[in-house]
Amino acid sequence: MAVPFRVGVLQLSMEPIQETLRMATACEAAGFDTFWLAEAYPWWRKHSMEARSSTALTALIAKETQRIGVGWGIISPYTRHPIQIAMEARVMQDLCGKGRFLLGLGASKIFMREIGEGEYGSAPALEGGAGKNAGVAEVGAEKGTGSAVPSPAIVMRESLEIIRGMLSGEPFEFTGKAFSASVPGLRRDAHASREPVPMYIGATGPVLQRMAGSHADGLLTASITTPAFVRYSRQFMEEGARKAGKDPASLDLGSVIVGSISRDKSHAKDGAREMAAMYLANKVQNIRGSADMLLQKAGLTLDEIQPIAAAMETGGRQAAARAVSDEVLAKVCPIAGTPDECIGRLEEYRQAGCTHILLELWGEKREEQAWLFGDAVLPHFRR
Secondary structure, three states: OOOOOEEEEEEEOOOOHHHHHHHHHHHHHHOOOEEEEEOOOHHHHHHOOOOOOHHHHHHHHHHHOOOOEEEEEEEOOOOOOHHHHHHHHHHHHHHHOOOOEEEEEEOOHHHHHHOOOHHHOOOOOOOOOOOHHHOOEEEOOOOOOOOOOOOHHHHHHHHHHHHHHHHHOOOEEEEOOOEEEEEOOOOOOOOOOOOOOOEEEEOOOHHHHHHHHHHOOEEEEOOOOOHHHHHHHHHHHHHHHHHOOOOHHHOEEEEEEEEEEOOOHHHHHHHHHHHHHHHHHHHHHOOHHHHHHHHHHHOOOHHHHHHHHHHHHHHHHHHHHHOOOHHHHHHHOOEEEOHHHHHHHHHHHHHHOOOEEEEEEOOOOHHHHHHHHHHHOHHHHHO
């Protein structure tokens, strides 16, 4: 069965809590399908934005809303053992009720580098965790054994298996290359859901994109996703699904896309320009390798975006925005402009194979932008 086309909003967890809550409730009232929170990382502190826990914030969002889907887009098993992720997912299930919570996992290579884990650090992956003495789980890190550090693909696959095992309520034993888990069964009289949670893998490369098709319910692609990158990603997701005997049409492909809307076209473009600048600078300064195909599919070169990264470092967001030319902004393919322009771009992404828009609204008066989307854009996709 084909999944429906959905339009949601994504924010980073580096924004003030009350502003995030107001935005989430505005998006629900405006008619958006989902509200996702991406976990920010400490690199943003250089630009006056503090990293906050997205799992804690999404619990608050779930409590303040009733209908809108609430997603983690994404959190990393390099910072939380899968048992801990499942425990936090229980909180979301309790608060959201059936079918409203969406769980997105990703390697988050910036986090890997910042905490010295996995293939980006000197220590083996995934040290710490609950431990034997906690009576819940122990991490299968290979510190001191001389063994190779588990790859992000192994970490992701094992994480999905453990989280599913935990949420099923059944007794669960697992020993892998990155993790181990020993979990007793949940008693029948326990007040906890046994419903499965839709799980997504956030990925930019073919290996994890195939895994999203074979082992998850969908794929999430990163900021600066363009229609060309959607087509590129979808082929790998579908390849993984077919190999696993799954129907590719049943999988959700969600994409983070810069957005800004206004009756004034130039005003809307300026809002998108600042967010595009932040992400392009981030690609240069933090995740060059994994971002190469994103930039290639956008037709962007490092020579074009290096000045944006330099401006971000020396002058902050506004300076970086001024360094984004009209040509560069056009290559980013934002959903930005008048309502009719936003409808046209949304259709372009849908035709490319995106089934779930994660719109990152930026610019002034974002709550008003959400209302304008709800009034003038979303009805087009409800007909």
